[in-house]
Amino acid sequence: MPKSDPLPLVVAGGGAAGFMAAITAAEAGVEVVEIWEATAEPLAKVRISGGGRCNVTHACWDPRELVAHYPRGQRPLRGPFSRFAAGDAVAWFAERGVELLEEDDGRMFPVSNSSASVVQALRAAAQRAGVRLQSQRALQEVIPSPDGFCLKARGLPEPINCRRLLLATGGHPSGRRIAAALGHQVVPPVPSLFTLRLDAPWLTALAGLSQAPVDLELQVGPERFRQREGIVLMTHWGLSGPGLLRLTAFAARALQQHQYKAELRINWCGGLNVEQLRLQLAAARQELARRQLANGRPELLLPLRRRLWLALLEQAGLDGNRTWAELPRRGEQRLAELLLRSQLSVSGRGPFGEEFVTAGGVDLGELNLATMESSCVPGLHFAGELLDVDGVTGGFNFQHCWSSGWIAGGAIASALACKS
Numbered sequence: 001m002p003k004s005d006p007l008p009l010v011v012a013g014g015g016a017a018g019f020m021a022a023i024t025a026a027e028a029g030v031e032v033v034e035i036w037e038a039t040a041e042p043l044a045k046v047r048i049s050g051g052g053r054c055n056v057t058h059a060c061w062d063p064r065e066l067v068a069h070y071p072r073g074q075r076p077l078r079g080p081f082s083r084f085a086a087g088d089a090v091a092w093f094a095e096r097g098v099e100l101l102e103e104d105d106g107r108m109f110p111v112s113n114s115s116a117s118v119v120q121a122l123r124a125a126a127q128r129a130g131v132r133l134q135s136q137r138a139l140q141e142v143i144p145s146p147d148g149f150c151l152k153a154r155g156l157p158e159p160i161n162c163r164r165l166l167l168a169t170g171g172h173p174s175g176r177r178i179a180a181a182l183g184h185q186v187v188p189p190v191p192s193l194f195t196l197r198l199d200a201p202w203l204t205a206l207a208g209l210s211q212a213p214v215d216l217e218l219q220v221g222p223e224r225f226r227q228r229e230g231i232v233l234m235t236h237w238g239l240s241g242p243g244l245l246r247l248t249a250f251a252a253r254a255l256q257q258h259q260y261k262a263e264l265r266i267n268w269c270g271g272l273n274v275e276q277l278r279l280q281l282a283a284a285r286q287e288l289a290r291r292q293l294a295n296g297r298p299e300l301l302l303p304l305r306r307r308l309w310l311a312l313l314e315q316a317g318l319d320g321n322r323t324w325a326e327l328p329r330r331g332e333q334r335l336a337e338l339l340l341r342s343q344l345s346v347s348g349r350g351p352f353g354e355e356f357v358t359a360g361g362v363d364l365g366e367l368n369l370a371t372m373e374s375s376c377v378p379g380l381h382f383a384g385e386l387l388d389v390d391g392v393t394g395g396f397n398f399q400h401c402w403s404s405g406w407i408a409g410g411a412i413a414s415a416l417a418c419k420s
Protein backbone atom coordinates (compact mmCIF):
# COMPACT_ATOMS: atom_id res chain seq x y z
CA MET A 1 0.00 0.00 0.00
CA PRO A 2 1.25 3.57 -0.69
CA LYS A 3 2.80 5.38 2.29
CA SER A 4 2.35 9.02 1.26
CA ASP A 5 -0.56 11.19 2.47
CA PRO A 6 -3.76 10.51 0.53
CA LEU A 7 -4.73 13.02 -2.14
CA PRO A 8 -7.94 14.79 -1.15
CA LEU A 9 -9.57 14.23 -4.56
CA VAL A 10 -8.81 12.28 -7.70
CA VAL A 11 -11.06 12.81 -10.72
CA ALA A 12 -10.77 9.94 -13.19
CA GLY A 13 -11.55 11.27 -16.67
CA GLY A 14 -10.52 14.58 -18.18
CA GLY A 15 -13.67 15.29 -20.15
CA ALA A 16 -16.41 17.88 -19.72
CA ALA A 17 -17.82 16.38 -16.51
CA GLY A 18 -14.40 15.70 -14.94
CA PHE A 19 -13.14 19.23 -15.60
CA MET A 20 -16.31 20.84 -14.28
CA ALA A 21 -16.14 18.77 -11.08
CA ALA A 22 -12.40 19.34 -10.56
CA ILE A 23 -12.66 23.12 -11.12
CA THR A 24 -15.68 23.42 -8.82
CA ALA A 25 -13.99 21.44 -6.04
CA ALA A 26 -10.70 23.33 -6.35
CA GLU A 27 -12.41 26.74 -6.51
CA ALA A 28 -14.35 25.76 -3.37
CA GLY A 29 -11.07 25.19 -1.54
CA VAL A 30 -10.09 21.53 -1.96
CA GLU A 31 -6.33 21.81 -1.69
CA VAL A 32 -5.13 19.14 -4.07
CA VAL A 33 -7.31 18.02 -6.97
CA GLU A 34 -5.86 15.74 -9.60
CA ILE A 35 -7.48 14.88 -12.91
CA TRP A 36 -6.27 11.53 -14.24
CA GLU A 37 -6.78 11.35 -17.97
CA ALA A 38 -6.13 8.10 -19.82
CA THR A 39 -5.13 9.73 -23.10
CA ALA A 40 -2.66 12.43 -24.04
CA GLU A 41 -5.49 14.81 -24.93
CA PRO A 42 -8.01 15.85 -22.28
CA LEU A 43 -11.31 17.37 -23.41
CA ALA A 44 -10.98 15.63 -26.77
CA LYS A 45 -14.74 15.26 -27.15
CA VAL A 46 -15.36 18.91 -26.33
CA ARG A 47 -12.92 19.79 -29.07
CA ILE A 48 -14.69 17.70 -31.75
CA SER A 49 -18.20 18.42 -30.49
CA GLY A 50 -20.83 20.24 -32.49
CA GLY A 51 -18.81 19.89 -35.67
CA GLY A 52 -15.92 21.76 -34.02
CA ARG A 53 -18.22 24.51 -32.68
CA CYS A 54 -19.30 22.85 -29.38
CA ASN A 55 -22.98 23.05 -28.66
CA VAL A 56 -22.41 23.89 -24.98
CA THR A 57 -26.03 23.88 -23.83
CA HIS A 58 -29.59 24.65 -24.89
CA ALA A 59 -31.63 27.77 -24.24
CA CYS A 60 -34.18 25.94 -22.12
CA TRP A 61 -34.41 27.79 -18.83
CA ASP A 62 -37.04 25.85 -16.93
CA PRO A 63 -35.65 22.66 -15.32
CA ARG A 64 -39.07 21.00 -15.73
CA GLU A 65 -38.87 21.55 -19.49
CA LEU A 66 -35.20 20.71 -19.64
CA VAL A 67 -35.69 17.17 -18.29
CA ALA A 68 -38.08 16.33 -21.15
CA HIS A 69 -35.04 16.20 -23.45
CA TYR A 70 -33.51 13.21 -21.66
CA PRO A 71 -34.79 9.79 -22.77
CA ARG A 72 -32.89 8.28 -19.84
CA GLY A 73 -32.76 10.22 -16.59
CA GLN A 74 -35.85 12.33 -17.13
CA ARG A 75 -37.47 12.21 -13.69
CA PRO A 76 -34.37 11.89 -11.48
CA LEU A 77 -32.72 14.90 -13.16
CA ARG A 78 -35.37 17.30 -11.84
CA GLY A 79 -33.44 17.67 -8.58
CA PRO A 80 -29.97 18.26 -10.09
CA PHE A 81 -31.33 20.66 -12.72
CA SER A 82 -33.15 22.69 -10.09
CA ARG A 83 -29.67 23.41 -8.68
CA PHE A 84 -27.60 23.89 -11.84
CA ALA A 85 -29.30 24.13 -15.22
CA ALA A 86 -28.77 25.81 -18.59
CA GLY A 87 -28.89 29.39 -17.24
CA ASP A 88 -26.24 28.51 -14.66
CA ALA A 89 -24.02 26.99 -17.34
CA VAL A 90 -24.35 30.16 -19.46
CA ALA A 91 -23.36 32.31 -16.46
CA TRP A 92 -20.55 29.93 -15.46
CA PHE A 93 -18.94 30.12 -18.88
CA ALA A 94 -19.48 33.89 -19.15
CA GLU A 95 -17.62 34.33 -15.85
CA ARG A 96 -14.75 32.41 -17.38
CA GLY A 97 -14.65 34.42 -20.58
CA VAL A 98 -16.89 32.37 -22.89
CA GLU A 99 -20.06 34.15 -24.00
CA LEU A 100 -22.66 31.84 -25.52
CA LEU A 101 -24.99 32.73 -28.37
CA GLU A 102 -28.41 31.19 -28.95
CA GLU A 103 -29.31 29.96 -32.43
CA ASP A 104 -32.85 29.94 -33.85
CA ASP A 105 -33.45 26.37 -32.71
CA GLY A 106 -32.26 27.05 -29.12
CA ARG A 107 -28.79 25.50 -29.39
CA MET A 108 -26.09 27.58 -27.72
CA PHE A 109 -22.55 27.93 -29.07
CA PRO A 110 -19.59 30.06 -28.06
CA VAL A 111 -19.54 33.48 -29.73
CA SER A 112 -16.19 32.47 -31.24
CA ASN A 113 -18.04 29.61 -33.02
CA SER A 114 -15.11 27.39 -32.07
CA SER A 115 -14.90 24.61 -29.50
CA ALA A 116 -11.29 25.68 -28.90
CA SER A 117 -12.51 28.61 -26.78
CA VAL A 118 -14.46 26.21 -24.53
CA VAL A 119 -11.46 23.90 -24.21
CA GLN A 120 -9.18 26.85 -23.43
CA ALA A 121 -11.59 28.27 -20.84
CA LEU A 122 -11.88 24.94 -19.03
CA ARG A 123 -8.13 24.38 -19.07
CA ALA A 124 -7.41 27.93 -17.91
CA ALA A 125 -10.00 27.73 -15.10
CA ALA A 126 -8.51 24.41 -13.96
CA GLN A 127 -5.02 25.86 -14.00
CA ARG A 128 -6.05 29.00 -12.08
CA ALA A 129 -7.76 26.86 -9.45
CA GLY A 130 -4.60 24.77 -9.09
CA VAL A 131 -6.01 21.53 -10.52
CA ARG A 132 -3.21 19.13 -11.45
CA LEU A 133 -3.66 17.37 -14.76
CA GLN A 134 -2.08 13.94 -15.09
CA SER A 135 -2.32 12.85 -18.71
CA GLN A 136 -1.81 9.29 -19.96
CA ARG A 137 -2.83 7.94 -16.58
CA ALA A 138 -5.63 5.42 -16.93
CA LEU A 139 -7.33 4.34 -13.71
CA GLN A 140 -7.42 0.56 -13.64
CA GLU A 141 -8.40 -0.62 -10.19
CA VAL A 142 -10.00 0.92 -7.10
CA ILE A 143 -9.68 -0.67 -3.69
CA PRO A 144 -11.77 0.95 -0.95
CA SER A 145 -9.76 1.62 2.24
CA PRO A 146 -10.89 2.85 5.68
CA ASP A 147 -10.23 6.52 4.84
CA GLY A 148 -10.74 6.53 1.09
CA PHE A 149 -9.43 4.56 -1.85
CA CYS A 150 -6.24 2.95 -3.09
CA LEU A 151 -5.91 3.58 -6.82
CA LYS A 152 -3.95 1.63 -9.39
CA ALA A 153 -3.36 3.17 -12.77
CA ARG A 154 -1.61 2.46 -16.02
CA GLY A 155 1.50 4.63 -16.13
CA LEU A 156 1.84 4.74 -12.34
CA PRO A 157 4.61 2.65 -10.72
CA GLU A 158 3.01 2.64 -7.24
CA PRO A 159 -0.65 2.79 -6.17
CA ILE A 160 -1.87 6.16 -4.84
CA ASN A 161 -4.33 6.79 -2.01
CA CYS A 162 -7.10 9.36 -2.18
CA ARG A 163 -9.88 10.37 0.16
CA ARG A 164 -12.56 11.03 -2.43
CA LEU A 165 -12.80 9.64 -5.95
CA LEU A 166 -14.90 10.96 -8.79
CA LEU A 167 -15.48 8.68 -11.76
CA ALA A 168 -16.13 10.71 -14.91
CA THR A 169 -14.86 8.33 -17.56
CA GLY A 170 -17.67 8.97 -20.09
CA GLY A 171 -18.78 6.11 -22.31
CA HIS A 172 -15.46 4.24 -21.98
CA PRO A 173 -15.92 0.66 -20.71
CA SER A 174 -13.20 0.99 -18.02
CA GLY A 175 -15.34 3.29 -15.84
CA ARG A 176 -18.32 0.95 -16.05
CA ARG A 177 -16.07 -2.01 -15.19
CA ILE A 178 -14.64 -0.22 -12.13
CA ALA A 179 -18.12 0.86 -11.00
CA ALA A 180 -19.40 -2.71 -11.34
CA ALA A 181 -16.40 -4.10 -9.44
CA LEU A 182 -17.26 -1.69 -6.60
CA GLY A 183 -20.77 -3.18 -6.47
CA HIS A 184 -22.71 -0.79 -8.69
CA GLN A 185 -25.47 -1.85 -11.06
CA VAL A 186 -24.57 -0.88 -14.60
CA VAL A 187 -27.33 -0.67 -17.17
CA PRO A 188 -25.86 -2.26 -20.35
CA PRO A 189 -24.77 0.42 -22.82
CA VAL A 190 -26.43 0.84 -26.19
CA PRO A 191 -25.83 3.55 -28.78
CA SER A 192 -28.14 6.54 -28.97
CA LEU A 193 -28.70 9.39 -31.46
CA PHE A 194 -28.33 7.50 -34.74
CA THR A 195 -30.00 7.73 -38.11
CA LEU A 196 -32.15 5.01 -39.72
CA ARG A 197 -31.68 2.90 -42.81
CA LEU A 198 -34.87 2.56 -44.81
CA ASP A 199 -35.94 0.25 -47.60
CA ALA A 200 -37.32 3.10 -49.68
CA PRO A 201 -35.39 3.92 -52.87
CA TRP A 202 -37.93 6.63 -53.78
CA LEU A 203 -37.03 8.44 -50.53
CA THR A 204 -33.28 7.93 -50.62
CA ALA A 205 -33.36 9.36 -54.16
CA LEU A 206 -34.26 12.66 -52.44
CA ALA A 207 -30.99 12.70 -50.43
CA GLY A 208 -30.09 16.18 -49.23
CA LEU A 209 -33.68 17.40 -48.94
CA SER A 210 -35.01 18.44 -45.53
CA GLN A 211 -38.66 18.64 -44.59
CA ALA A 212 -40.57 20.17 -41.66
CA PRO A 213 -42.87 19.91 -39.83
CA VAL A 214 -43.09 16.12 -39.96
CA ASP A 215 -44.75 13.71 -37.49
CA LEU A 216 -42.98 10.39 -36.98
CA GLU A 217 -44.25 7.18 -35.43
CA LEU A 218 -41.94 4.22 -34.92
CA GLN A 219 -43.28 0.77 -34.16
CA VAL A 220 -40.58 -1.38 -32.58
CA GLY A 221 -41.97 -4.79 -31.61
CA PRO A 222 -44.88 -4.01 -29.28
CA GLU A 223 -43.62 -0.50 -28.45
CA ARG A 224 -44.55 2.72 -30.24
CA PHE A 225 -42.54 5.95 -30.18
CA ARG A 226 -43.78 9.30 -31.49
CA GLN A 227 -42.12 12.54 -32.45
CA ARG A 228 -44.30 15.52 -33.38
CA GLU A 229 -43.51 18.28 -35.88
CA GLY A 230 -39.78 17.71 -36.23
CA ILE A 231 -37.27 18.32 -39.01
CA VAL A 232 -36.10 15.34 -41.05
CA LEU A 233 -33.35 15.11 -43.62
CA MET A 234 -33.41 12.59 -46.48
CA THR A 235 -30.07 10.81 -46.90
CA HIS A 236 -28.75 8.28 -49.37
CA TRP A 237 -29.36 5.51 -46.78
CA GLY A 238 -32.65 6.70 -45.26
CA LEU A 239 -33.50 9.44 -42.80
CA SER A 240 -31.62 11.77 -40.47
CA GLY A 241 -32.26 15.24 -39.02
CA PRO A 242 -33.04 16.48 -35.49
CA GLY A 243 -36.58 15.03 -35.42
CA LEU A 244 -35.39 11.57 -36.43
CA LEU A 245 -32.42 11.65 -34.01
CA ARG A 246 -34.74 12.56 -31.17
CA LEU A 247 -36.98 9.62 -32.11
CA THR A 248 -34.11 7.12 -32.16
CA ALA A 249 -32.80 8.44 -28.83
CA PHE A 250 -36.10 7.63 -27.15
CA ALA A 251 -36.34 4.29 -28.96
CA ALA A 252 -32.62 3.40 -28.58
CA ARG A 253 -33.06 0.44 -26.25
CA ALA A 254 -36.11 -1.04 -27.99
CA LEU A 255 -34.42 -0.73 -31.39
CA GLN A 256 -31.31 -2.49 -30.13
CA GLN A 257 -33.45 -5.31 -28.71
CA HIS A 258 -35.13 -5.76 -32.10
CA GLN A 259 -31.87 -5.67 -34.12
CA TYR A 260 -32.83 -2.24 -35.51
CA LYS A 261 -35.82 -3.63 -37.39
CA ALA A 262 -38.95 -1.51 -37.14
CA GLU A 263 -41.78 0.14 -39.04
CA LEU A 264 -41.76 3.90 -39.51
CA ARG A 265 -44.88 5.91 -40.30
CA ILE A 266 -44.46 9.45 -41.54
CA ASN A 267 -46.97 12.25 -41.68
CA TRP A 268 -45.32 14.64 -44.11
CA CYS A 269 -47.77 17.36 -43.17
CA GLY A 270 -46.97 17.44 -39.44
CA GLY A 271 -49.95 18.38 -37.31
CA LEU A 272 -52.47 17.84 -40.14
CA ASN A 273 -55.15 15.19 -39.58
CA VAL A 274 -57.26 13.10 -41.97
CA GLU A 275 -60.27 15.42 -41.88
CA GLN A 276 -58.21 18.58 -42.45
CA LEU A 277 -56.44 16.94 -45.38
CA ARG A 278 -59.73 15.72 -46.87
CA LEU A 279 -61.09 19.30 -46.79
CA GLN A 280 -57.88 20.63 -48.33
CA LEU A 281 -58.00 18.14 -51.19
CA ALA A 282 -61.70 18.80 -51.78
CA ALA A 283 -61.01 22.55 -51.88
CA ALA A 284 -58.11 22.01 -54.30
CA ARG A 285 -60.42 20.14 -56.71
CA GLN A 286 -62.59 23.27 -56.84
CA GLU A 287 -60.10 26.10 -56.58
CA LEU A 288 -57.20 24.56 -58.49
CA ALA A 289 -59.36 22.57 -60.94
CA ARG A 290 -57.35 23.60 -64.00
CA ARG A 291 -53.93 23.55 -62.44
CA GLN A 292 -51.67 20.55 -62.94
CA LEU A 293 -51.13 18.40 -59.86
CA ALA A 294 -47.39 18.96 -60.14
CA ASN A 295 -47.73 22.73 -60.18
CA GLY A 296 -50.53 23.58 -57.78
CA ARG A 297 -51.07 22.65 -54.16
CA PRO A 298 -53.60 23.62 -51.51
CA GLU A 299 -52.25 26.01 -48.86
CA LEU A 300 -51.69 23.49 -46.07
CA LEU A 301 -49.54 21.38 -48.39
CA LEU A 302 -47.29 24.26 -49.41
CA PRO A 303 -44.63 23.51 -46.75
CA LEU A 304 -43.97 20.27 -48.68
CA ARG A 305 -40.80 20.56 -50.73
CA ARG A 306 -41.55 20.35 -54.45
CA ARG A 307 -39.29 17.36 -55.04
CA LEU A 308 -40.97 15.47 -52.22
CA TRP A 309 -44.43 16.41 -53.53
CA LEU A 310 -43.53 15.08 -56.98
CA ALA A 311 -42.14 11.88 -55.48
CA LEU A 312 -45.33 11.39 -53.46
CA LEU A 313 -47.47 11.91 -56.58
CA GLU A 314 -45.40 9.30 -58.38
CA GLN A 315 -45.64 6.88 -55.44
CA ALA A 316 -49.42 7.32 -55.51
CA GLY A 317 -49.36 6.39 -59.21
CA LEU A 318 -50.53 9.87 -60.25
CA ASP A 319 -49.47 11.74 -63.37
CA GLY A 320 -48.36 15.22 -62.31
CA ASN A 321 -49.40 16.59 -65.71
CA ARG A 322 -53.07 15.82 -65.00
CA THR A 323 -55.20 18.57 -63.49
CA TRP A 324 -56.80 18.58 -60.06
CA ALA A 325 -60.19 18.20 -61.75
CA GLU A 326 -58.93 14.96 -63.31
CA LEU A 327 -57.67 13.51 -60.04
CA PRO A 328 -59.35 10.08 -59.66
CA ARG A 329 -60.97 9.35 -56.28
CA ARG A 330 -58.85 6.26 -55.65
CA GLY A 331 -55.71 8.19 -56.57
CA GLU A 332 -56.70 10.90 -54.10
CA GLN A 333 -57.08 8.25 -51.40
CA ARG A 334 -53.65 6.80 -52.17
CA LEU A 335 -52.13 10.30 -52.08
CA ALA A 336 -53.82 11.13 -48.76
CA GLU A 337 -52.57 7.85 -47.29
CA LEU A 338 -49.01 8.61 -48.41
CA LEU A 339 -49.12 12.19 -47.17
CA LEU A 340 -50.33 11.25 -43.71
CA ARG A 341 -49.09 7.69 -43.27
CA SER A 342 -46.14 6.83 -45.50
CA GLN A 343 -45.22 3.39 -44.20
CA LEU A 344 -41.54 2.50 -44.42
CA SER A 345 -39.53 -0.50 -43.23
CA VAL A 346 -36.48 0.23 -41.13
CA SER A 347 -33.74 -2.19 -42.18
CA GLY A 348 -31.04 -1.11 -39.73
CA ARG A 349 -29.15 1.62 -37.98
CA GLY A 350 -27.58 4.29 -40.15
CA PRO A 351 -24.47 6.32 -39.32
CA PHE A 352 -24.47 8.49 -36.20
CA GLY A 353 -25.45 12.12 -36.39
CA GLU A 354 -23.06 14.84 -35.33
CA GLU A 355 -23.28 13.61 -31.75
CA PHE A 356 -22.76 10.12 -30.44
CA VAL A 357 -23.68 9.17 -26.91
CA THR A 358 -24.17 5.96 -24.98
CA ALA A 359 -27.50 5.13 -23.39
CA GLY A 360 -26.97 3.09 -20.24
CA GLY A 361 -24.34 3.29 -17.53
CA VAL A 362 -24.26 3.50 -13.76
CA ASP A 363 -27.79 3.18 -12.37
CA LEU A 364 -29.05 6.47 -10.89
CA GLY A 365 -31.00 4.56 -8.26
CA GLU A 366 -27.78 3.89 -6.37
CA LEU A 367 -26.68 7.54 -6.16
CA ASN A 368 -27.57 10.45 -3.95
CA LEU A 369 -28.33 12.98 -6.68
CA ALA A 370 -27.86 15.89 -4.28
CA THR A 371 -24.15 15.01 -4.02
CA MET A 372 -23.65 12.54 -6.89
CA GLU A 373 -22.22 10.21 -4.24
CA SER A 374 -22.62 6.46 -4.36
CA SER A 375 -25.07 4.98 -1.86
CA CYS A 376 -23.03 1.75 -1.93
CA VAL A 377 -19.48 3.11 -1.55
CA PRO A 378 -19.03 6.22 0.64
CA GLY A 379 -16.61 8.76 -0.84
CA LEU A 380 -17.17 7.62 -4.43
CA HIS A 381 -18.87 10.12 -6.77
CA PHE A 382 -19.98 10.00 -10.40
CA ALA A 383 -20.62 12.56 -13.14
CA GLY A 384 -21.30 12.78 -16.87
CA GLU A 385 -21.95 10.19 -19.52
CA LEU A 386 -20.81 7.29 -17.32
CA LEU A 387 -24.23 7.57 -15.68
CA ASP A 388 -27.40 6.09 -17.11
CA VAL A 389 -28.41 9.50 -18.48
CA ASP A 390 -28.45 10.71 -22.05
CA GLY A 391 -30.05 13.60 -23.81
CA VAL A 392 -31.23 14.24 -27.32
CA THR A 393 -29.13 16.26 -29.70
CA GLY A 394 -28.94 20.03 -29.04
CA GLY A 395 -26.49 20.64 -26.17
CA PHE A 396 -28.34 18.53 -23.60
CA ASN A 397 -25.56 15.98 -23.15
CA PHE A 398 -23.01 18.60 -22.18
CA GLN A 399 -25.60 20.26 -19.93
CA HIS A 400 -25.86 17.06 -17.95
CA CYS A 401 -22.04 16.98 -17.65
CA TRP A 402 -21.92 20.57 -16.37
CA SER A 403 -24.75 19.96 -13.89
CA SER A 404 -23.56 16.62 -12.52
CA GLY A 405 -19.91 17.78 -12.43
CA TRP A 406 -20.77 21.01 -10.62
CA ILE A 407 -22.92 19.20 -8.04
CA ALA A 408 -20.31 16.50 -7.43
CA GLY A 409 -17.42 19.01 -7.15
CA GLY A 410 -19.32 21.18 -4.67
CA ALA A 411 -20.44 18.22 -2.58
CA ILE A 412 -16.93 16.80 -2.44
CA ALA A 413 -15.54 20.18 -1.29
CA SER A 414 -18.18 20.35 1.47
CA ALA A 415 -17.50 16.78 2.57
CA LEU A 416 -13.73 17.28 2.71
CA ALA A 417 -14.10 20.60 4.57
CA CYS A 418 -16.26 18.88 7.21
CA LYS A 419 -13.65 16.19 7.77
CA SER A 420 -10.58 18.44 7.94
Ligand SMILES: Cc1cc2nc3c(=O)[nH]c(=O)nc-3n(C[C@H](O)[C@H](O)[C@H](O)COP(=O)(O)OP(=O)(O)OC[C@H]3O[C@@H](n4cnc5c(N)ncnc54)[C@H](O)[C@@H]3O)c2cc1C
Nearest residue numbers: 013015016017038049050055139170356384385395397398
Ligand atom coordinates in the same frame (compact mmCIF):
# COMPACT_ATOMS: atom_id res chain seq x y z
C1 LIG B 1 -18.66 13.69 -32.35
C2 LIG B 1 -19.42 14.09 -31.10
C3 LIG B 1 -19.98 15.37 -31.04
C4 LIG B 1 -20.70 15.74 -29.90
N1 LIG B 1 -21.23 17.00 -29.86
C5 LIG B 1 -21.93 17.39 -28.77
C6 LIG B 1 -22.45 18.70 -28.66
O1 LIG B 1 -22.19 19.56 -29.50
N2 LIG B 1 -23.20 19.00 -27.56
C7 LIG B 1 -23.45 18.09 -26.57
O2 LIG B 1 -24.16 18.42 -25.61
N3 LIG B 1 -22.93 16.84 -26.63
C8 LIG B 1 -22.17 16.48 -27.69
N4 LIG B 1 -21.66 15.23 -27.74
C9 LIG B 1 -21.80 14.36 -26.58
C10 LIG B 1 -20.77 14.81 -25.52
O3 LIG B 1 -19.51 14.92 -26.17
C11 LIG B 1 -20.67 13.83 -24.37
O4 LIG B 1 -21.94 13.71 -23.79
C12 LIG B 1 -19.70 14.35 -23.33
O5 LIG B 1 -18.43 14.54 -23.91
C13 LIG B 1 -19.54 13.40 -22.17
O6 LIG B 1 -18.62 13.98 -21.29
P1 LIG B 1 -17.93 13.13 -20.15
O7 LIG B 1 -17.01 14.06 -19.46
O8 LIG B 1 -18.94 12.42 -19.35
O9 LIG B 1 -17.12 12.02 -20.95
P2 LIG B 1 -15.94 12.16 -22.02
O10 LIG B 1 -16.02 13.46 -22.71
O11 LIG B 1 -15.98 10.92 -22.81
O12 LIG B 1 -14.65 12.20 -21.12
C14 LIG B 1 -14.23 11.07 -20.40
C15 LIG B 1 -12.73 11.10 -20.35
O13 LIG B 1 -12.31 10.05 -19.50
C16 LIG B 1 -11.16 9.44 -20.07
N5 LIG B 1 -11.09 8.09 -19.51
C17 LIG B 1 -11.84 7.01 -19.83
N6 LIG B 1 -11.50 5.97 -19.05
C18 LIG B 1 -10.55 6.41 -18.21
C19 LIG B 1 -9.82 5.82 -17.16
N7 LIG B 1 -10.00 4.55 -16.80
N8 LIG B 1 -8.91 6.57 -16.49
C20 LIG B 1 -8.69 7.86 -16.82
N9 LIG B 1 -9.37 8.49 -17.81
C21 LIG B 1 -10.30 7.77 -18.48
C22 LIG B 1 -11.40 9.50 -21.56
O14 LIG B 1 -10.19 9.42 -22.26
C23 LIG B 1 -12.08 10.88 -21.70
O15 LIG B 1 -11.12 11.90 -21.91
C24 LIG B 1 -20.89 14.84 -28.85
C25 LIG B 1 -20.31 13.58 -28.91
C26 LIG B 1 -19.57 13.22 -30.02
C27 LIG B 1 -18.93 11.85 -30.08
